[in-house]
Amino acid sequence: KSSLVFHTVAAESQRLINETYSAFVQGFMPNRARPDVDVLDGLTTAIVVDQQRLGGDPRSTVGTATDAYAMLRVLYSRLGTPHLGGPGAFSFNTATVEASGALSVGKEHARAEKVSFHRTGGMCPRCEGRGSVTDMDRTRLYDASKSLADGARLAPGYKAGGWNARLYTESGLYDAGKPVGEFTERELHDLLYREPVRMKIAGINMTYEGLVPRIRKSMLAKDRESMQPHIRAFVDRAVTFATCPECEGTRLSAEARAVRVAGKGIAELSALQIGDLAAWLARLDEPSVAPL
Numbered sequence: 001k002s003s004l005v006f007h008t009v010a011a012e013s014q015r016l017i018n019e020t021y022s023a024f025v026q027g028f029m030p031n032r033a034r035p036d037v038d039v040l041d042g043l044t045t046a047i048v049v050d051q052q053r054l055g056g057d058p059r060s061t062v063g064t065a066t067d068a069y070a071m072l073r074v075l076y077s078r079l080g081t082p083h084l085g086g087p088g089a090f091s092f093n094t095a096t097v098e099a100s101g102a103l104s105v106g107k108e109h110a111r112a113e114k115v116s117f118h119r120t121g122g123m124c125p126r127c128e129g130r131g132s133v134t135d136m137d138r139t140r141l142y143d144a145s146k147s148l149a150d151g152a153r154l155a156p157g158y159k160a161g162g163w164n165a166r167l168y169t170e171s172g173l174y175d176a177g178k179p180v181g182e183f184t185e186r187e188l189h190d191l192l193y194r195e196p197v198r199m200k201i202a203g204i205n206m207t208y209e210g211l212v213p214r215i216r217k218s219m220l221a222k223d224r225e226s227m228q229p230h231i232r233a234f235v236d237r238a239v240t241f242a243t244c245p246e247c248e249g250t251r252l253s254a255e256a257r258a259v260r261v262a263g264k265g266i267a268e269l270s271a272l273q274i275g276d277l278a279a280w281l282a283r284l285d286e287p288s289v290a291p292l
């Protein structure tokens with residue numbers, strides 16, 4: 001019954017620590033009831049280590065989860081050469097975007113001003129900050145000898161008659177009664193890669209999109225461990241992951257990778273063991289960023 005004891009002690013310790021925060025902060029924290037025990041005293045501050053997953057975002061790393069990477073981004077935005085921009089310019093969660101348009105100023109005698117917006121992000125445009133690119137084994141997506149109407153698709157969640165399957169069989173872009181192996185190049189492209197397009201299926205407005213990008217969005221948005229078992233089994237069979245050829249797995253844009261502090265790039269530092277990183281930082285003598 002040791003786990004019962006440890007959980008009780010951990011819950012009480014956590015509750016005691018939470019009580020030291022202001023009522024405002026406590027409002028944002030998980031609310032724990034006092035454990036159902038007669039007496040529990042003499043508890044010192046406990047550090048509770050559990051084995052829960054950090055979260056399902058495939059872009060999270062040791063650096064982002066601990067905020068160490070956020071500190072490095074500030075360091076590079078202040079000291080890096082060439083100067084690239086704020087900390088966002090080194091974030092692999094932030095894409096570089098550009099927009100422009102007209103802005104009307106005032107209600108009467110309104111005049112239009114041309115404005116443009118630019119944000120520099122650190123995201124590698126090829127892999128969108130994941131560090132790896134995916135490829136799908138077509139032979140695992142469909143059985144070329146079967147037609148779509150016969151259930152040629154092999155991805156989970158695309159059972160004949162379901163909405164996912166009807167999107168393809170009733171799209172009208174190809175003959176659902178023809179074996180996929182006999183599709184023309186154009187038809188195969190529409191099936192696998194077509195850009196999103198609105199269409200009416202069975203009287204309902206739906207968005208049609210090729211099977212490959214659709215599966216990528218719906219199934220590969222989580223990292224492998226957080227997937228449901230049947231999805232994970234399919235992904236293991238059908239999808240291959242390769243290091244992104246553009247950023248070489250660093251997740252960062254070429255601009256962000258080129259910036260140096262004391263001869264080192266942020267990607268190089270990110271690849272270090274945490275102890276080596278601490279030692280490198282300790283040798284850096286920069287009073288302007290000393291609090292970091």
Ligand SMILES: [Zn+2]
Nearest residue numbers: 124127244247
């Ligand atoms: Zn990349």
